[in-house]
Amino acid sequence: MTWIGRLVAGVVLGVLGVAAVFPGLFTDLPATEPDLGSALLPPGSQHWFGTDELGRDVFSRVVHGARYSLLVGFGAVALSVAGATVVGLLAAFGGRPVDRAVVGTMDLLLALPGLLLALLVITVTGTGTASVLLAVAVSSLPGFVRLVRAQAMVVRRSEYVAAARCLGLPRWWIIWRHVVPNTLAPLVVVGTTGVGSAVVTGAGLSFLGLGPQAPTPEWGAMVSDGRHLLDQAWWVALFPGLAISVTVIAVTVCGRALERLSATRTS
């Protein structure tokens, strides 16, 4: 990937971020109020991405939808990484039985398909954005726990931890001051790359009708709505799906750039 690609990805991600917080900067048209008089208009100068069957502007809905996908993508990964840090450190420092239990549980969770795990969570919590966020976080937890545990094991054997122990510093202080920062740094990089798949999983759950309910302009749900209109209005399903792909590509490219940066820095 050239630097131009990375720059474009960064700019796209920035624009998406702004759209998530201030959708009003990009469009004046309402995202949820129906306007039956202008239903199913094709893309044009008035409605860039056309309108859906309730006459709502698809462009406006796509802009307003950015916040749900970004929230689920970044939120789920953040939650997952936080949870994985606790569990992973517990495994690395809690003694052999705890480690065995954690590794066993994570192996089991890895045996189940991620989507199925997410569906199990939603069975318990019900539908909605928060549920989807939690479900995606849980489904990506086992992978992160493995990483934290492995990394913490490496840090634990490092000379600076040995030195700290020799100085008689308390265990919790060593973990907090030395192990956590050195474990989290590589994880943040991996996490960024994981945001892409979190966005896809989250949108998939919404597509299945398990995310935020109508009339929320969530991208996955919009593709699902537009699926029934494919024979007369392809634009309703096309643009939200495109938005998902663009977001995932932008996040992934940025994540890889970050990965590269940290790799050159440590070597």
Place this chain on the structure above:
Amino acid sequence: MRWLAGRVLAAVAVLWGAATLTFLTLHLVPGDPATVLLGGAAATSSGLREQVIAEYGFDDPIPVQYLRYLGRLLVGDLGESYQQQLPVTTVIGEQLGPTLQLTATATVVALAVAVLTATATAGRRLPGLRGLTSGLELFALSLPAFWLGTVLLAVFSFRLGLFPVAGDVGPTSLVLPTLTLALPIAGILAQTMRDGMDAALQQPFAVTARARGLSDLAVRARHALRHAMLATITLSGWFVGHLIGGAVLVESVFARPGIGRVTLDAINGKDIPVVTGVVMLSALAFVVISGVSDVLYRIVDPRLRTD
């Protein structure tokens, strides 16, 4: 023999863990389990509620319930679907066919595409090839299955009228769902296989084979491919997960009957026994496939056959 015993033990552990997980799910769902199992029906008839409590023994202590639950699973009794008033095994069994069909064809297509592209492109210095493959990989990663399926549907079914729009009506209705499920998987598999083959072609055995006068294609197909398969077999666990998860979405896009629809209906209706059944089934699929892949390892790689 010890190897086999270890494998069986690990398989049992996974199934036991999955059973525990589903048991926890049932008891974590807000509200008491009897009401959850009955859904809306609980409010209308209190007699039914008592009946369910008695039948499932929800009055018993949790450990007793847990052991009884495991005992039932052990004899293959997954309970009864409260939406359909049928045994879960029947509900799932009836819908297993279309899903197996879809996942089987998708597996064949994904493997075929991956093997062909890897064999054709590994070790070659074609201009732009690296960029193209990493671009395609990114594309596969960023393309949600439900979205790819929708686009295929729009182009090939609605615009060109080549394939049926929805449902399960003969072999033609299987084409688009198969492609939707197979293409992203093929992208990742091809990448892995190609890397494996790149490495294999550098090995002394590849050079030796070529020195014996074998053609380039024969070296690739007979020697390097076998080597590249190893890395691919390692992915089998991921592969199964992707197939099952993908099938849920793909079946939803193409309105196909199958396990995906059963799962969704069960989740929306809080039909926990069916959800449990699907989870157990997929754990079983994982266990079986990882067993098969262990055997495959030994067939593909003679170095592992020593013990």
